[in-house]
Structures are given as C-alpha cells and as structure tokens.
Amino acid sequence: MRFFALRPIEGTTAMTETTAYExxxxxxxxxxxxxxxxxLGAFALGGALLAIAIAFVGLTLARYDLxxxxxxxxxxxxxMWPAGVLAIAALLALVIGFVxxxxxxxxxxxxxxxxxxxxxxxxxxxxxxxxxxxxxIHDVTTxxxxxxxxxxxxxxxxxxxxFSTEEWRAFHTGAYSDVQPILINRSPSEVLxxxxxxxxxxxxxxxxxxxxxxxxxxxxxAGYLRFRDDVVVRVTPVMDGSTRVDMRSVSRVGVSDLxxxxxxxxxxxxxxxxx
Numbered sequence: 001m002r003f004f005a006l007r008p009i010e011g012t013t014a015m016t017e018t019t020a021y022e023x024x025x026x027x028x029x030x031x032x033x034x035x036x037x038x039x040l041g042a043f044a045l046g047g048a049l050l051a052i053a054i055a056f057v058g059l060t061l062a063r064y065d066l067x068x069x070x071x072x073x074x075x076x077x078x079x080m081w082p083a084g085v086l087a088i089a090a091l092l093a094l095v096i097g098f099v100x101x102x103x104x105x106x107x108x109x110x111x112x113x114x115x116x117x118x119x120x121x122x123x124x125x126x127x128x129x130x131x132x133x134x135x136x137i138h139d140v141t142t143x144x145x146x147x148x149x150x151x152x153x154x155x156x157x158x159x160x161x162x163f164s165t166e167e168w169r170a171f172h173t174g175a176y177s178d179v180q181p182i183l184i185n186r187s188p189s190e191v192l193x194x195x196x197x198x199x200x201x202x203x204x205x206x207x208x209x210x211x212x213x214x215x216x217x218x219x220x221x222a223g224y225l226r227f228r229d230d231v232v233v234r235v236t237p238v239m240d241g242s243t244r245v246d247m248r249s250v251s252r253v254g255v256s257d258l259x260x261x262x263x264x265x266x267x268x269x270x271x272x273x274x275x
Contacts, residue, residue, distance in 0.1 A: 040092060042108055044087075044090035044109060044112035045108045045109070047082065048115040048119070051119060059076050069227055070254065077127065086112065093109035094109040094110060134175065134262075136161065138251035138255065138257040138261060139251075140172065140249050140257075141249075142179055143248075148247070151217070153219065181244050181246045182269050187237075187243065191243045192214075192216050195216050195268075215234040217230070222260040229257070229261060230249070231250075233245065249261035
C-alpha cells in the first residue's frame with residue numbers, strides 16, 4: 001500500500017492571505033464610511049436644532065420687546081447661511097449612509113435635512129422673496145400730494161431712508177400705483193365709526209385721543225415680531241354726499257417693509273368699502 005503525501009498547490013496560501021487582506025481592508029473602509037455618515041448626520045442634526053433655537057429665541061425676544069425688533073430680525077436672518085451649510089452636510093450624510101454598509105441612523109441625517117432646509121425655506125419665502133418684490137420704502141399712502149398727517153400719535157419724523165424724497169416718490173409710484181383712495185356712499189362720521197370697528201377687530205391699538213374729527217389714528221402690528229406700524233385714516237366729504245377715504249401706513253423701523261404697509265391699506269380699504 002502506498003501513501004501519497006498531499007502537497008498544497010503552489011500559490012494557494014498566498015492567494016488566501018491576499019484575499020483575507022483585501023477583505024480586512026474593505027471592512028476597514030466600510031466602517032470608516034459608516035463612521036463618517038453617522039458623525040456627519042449627528043453634527044447636521046445638532047446644528048439644525050441649534051440654528052432653529054437661535055432663530056426662534058431671537059424672534060421671540062424681539063416680539064415681546066426684550067430686545068429691539070431689528071436685533072431680533074437680524075439674529076433670525078443670520079441663521080440662513082449656517083442652515084444652508086447644514087442642509088448640504090445632512091444630504092451628504094444621507095447619501096453616504098445609503099452607499100456604505102453599516103451607515104445606520106440615517107434618520108438623523110434625514111431629520112437634519114428637513115429641519116435645516118425648512119428653516120432656509122421659511123426665510124426665503126417670508127423675507128427674501130417679498131424683499132425682492134417690494135420697493136425699499138416703508139411709508140405708503142393713497143395720496144402722495146396731500147399725505148394724511150399724524151396728530152394723535154407721537155410718530156417720529158418719517159424717514160425716506162438712504163433715498164431722496166424724489167426717489168421715494170418714484171419707488172412708491174412704480175410699485176403702488178394701485179393704492180388709491182376710495183369713495184363710500186356714507187357720511188364721514190359713519191365711515192370713521194366703521195373704520196374704528198375694523199381696527200379693533202384687527203387688534204390694532206386705536207389712539208385714545210383723536211384731535212381731528214376727520215381722521216382716525218392707530219398702531220398696527222406686522223409679522224411674528226409685531227413690528228409697530230402707525231396708521232391714519234382720513235375722511236373727506238364729497239359734493240354728492242359720499243365720502244372719500246385716504247389712508248397712510250408707516251413702519252417705525254427699517255428701510256423696506258416687505259410690502260406690509262401697502263397690503264394693509266389694500267385689505268383695510270376693501271373691508272371698509274364692504275362694511
């Protein structure tokens with residue numbers, strides 16, 4: 001009986017060692033990718049929550065006048081670029097998490113993407129877009145030639161910002177040509193009484209003193225920050241027995257009002273006409 005010694009095929013051991021080395025290397029690469037995905041996702045989520053908190057706290061402090069309105073607004077808008085960067089980081093973490101093995105906790109990256117992109121979207125739709133459409137003014141009236149003047153309210157000298165009066169008038173005429181006085185087939189006293197009701201329904205602070213019987217003054221509020229805008233409604237009797245109604249709305253701070261004052265006048269006069 002013969003015995004044959006089994007000899008390993010030449011090169012088999014080397015191939016096995018090489019395969020094991022490649023497998024270990026690939027495993028190391030995958031675990032590195034997973035760590036990157038998880039770390040980036042956690043970073044993006046934490047950053048998104050912090051950005052939202054800073055923006056919300058800034059707005060809320062300004063809303064209740066614990067800080068001035070513009071400081072709260074600037075704090076809010078300062079978070080726009082960080083939120084954009086965090087959205088990109090969250091998207092990258094989400095992609096890596098789907099590509100590599102072990103890239104779990106993708107919900108962190110997904111939630112971070114929703115929160116950061118949502119914050120950017122709110123800022124863009126509520127501030128950036130309106131600012132691009134509205135002229136850089138914050139004083140709007142139905143009568144440019146004989147503007148209603150504030151008497152009851154202590155309104156600071158209205159500024160045209162960095163623009164001259166002529167430039168302000170050009171902005172106003174170009175953007176708000178539709179903001180015009182209206183005629184109501186009622187007496188001036190009846191129109192003012194209806195205007196007071198509408199102001200109170202809107203939550204405006206009607207001045208307790210009204211020195212001029214032909215007008216009514218109040219302070220309105222704009223947006224979550226409750227920017228204070230001063231409003232005056234003036235009535236003028238017409239020969240046919242109807243009443244001409246003019247209105248002016250002025251923001252106390254800022255250069256551009258994002259179109260709030262013009263829209264306020266449009267809405268108020270529309271409702272007053274139907275009252």
